[in-house]
Amino acid sequence: AQSVSQHNHHVILSEAASLELGCNYSYGGTVNLFWYVQYPGQHLQLLLKYFSGDPLVKGIKGFEAEFIKSKFSFNLRKPSVQWSDTAEYFCAIPEPYAGGTSYGKLTFGQGTILTVHP
Amino acid sequence: DGGITQSPKYLFRKEGQNVTLSCEQNLNHDAMYWYRQDPGQGLRLIYYSQIVNDFQKGDIAEGYSVSREKKESFPLTVTSAQKNPTAFYLCASSFLAGVWNEQFFGPGTRLTVL
Numbered sequence: 640a641q642s643v644s645q646h647n648h649h650v651i652l653s654e655a656a657s658l659e660l661g662c663n664y665s666y667g668g669t670v671n672l673f674w675y676v677q678y679p680g681q682h683l684q685l686l687l688k689y690f691s692g693d694p695l696v697k698g699i700k701g702f703e704a705e706f707i708k709s710k711f712s713f714n715l716r717k718p719s720v721q722w723s724d725t726a727e728y729f730c731a732i733p734e735p736y737a738g739g740t741s742y743g744k745l746t747f748g749q750g751t752i753l754t755v756h757p
Numbered sequence: 758d759g760g761i762t763q764s765p766k767y768l769f770r771k772e773g774q775n776v777t778l779s780c781e782q783n784l785n786h787d788a789m790y791w792y793r794q795d796p797g798q799g800l801r802l803i804y805y806s807q808i809v810n811d812f813q814k815g816d817i818a819e820g821y822s823v824s825r826e827k828k829e830s831f832p833l834t835v836t837s838a839q840k841n842p843t844a845f846y847l848c849a850s851s852f853l854a855g856v857w858n859e860q861f862f863g864p865g866t867r868l869t870v871l
Binding site: 645675682720745746747748749 | 761792798864
């Protein structure tokens with residue numbers, strides 16, 4: 640079974656600082672990856688996703704992530720964070736299709752809380 | 758306005774009681790999911806359903822039960838057998854369960870056992 644690891648539990652930055660949140664996965668086959676974000680008091684929502692093609696993926700609100708297959712990583716980046724980026728961020732990987740009932744399940748990392756000070 | 762609704766937002770339960778959390782979607786999605794969110798543990802899958810009248814256990818199904826009698830609805834019952842039920846519960850849905858289909862999430866229900 641695949642797994643996802645986010646090593647940073649809590650990251651604290653000042654506005655305008657650059658951001659990189661780590662995400663490592665363990666799975667040797669074809670990989671699809673997601674980053675979700677949960678702003679305070681709001682629904683969990685999709686930030687960006689990688690399925691194939693260009694390993695540099697751009698998402699909403701200026702976020703991007705780079706899929707590096709050799710490092711089993713899908714780190715989330717933003718050049719200059721804002722106070723409004725304060726949220727919890729989750730990396731997730733879908734379970735590969737193995738027929739029948741396993742199709743469509745998501746495995747989430749532990750989450751990284753980002754606090755941005757104005 | 759399409760989306761996923763969960764009710765109630767906050768729920769308090771006495772030990773030994775069963776409680777049912779509601780999840781409704783009007784997105785015409787085929788698949789629905791229940792997750793449990795605990796601090797520092799991310800989201801863990803409880804149950805999921807790809808079609809009406811069919812559902813499968815996720816990673817932490819013990820002490821929970823579900824039903825899928827309608828496409829739009831996927832209620833979760835937290836039974837007295839669940840040893841540590843206090844948590845934040847999230848419902849999600851997507852088009853045909855598949856790796857390319859984004860899951861959309863509801864606002865969640867926070868359950869506290871007194």
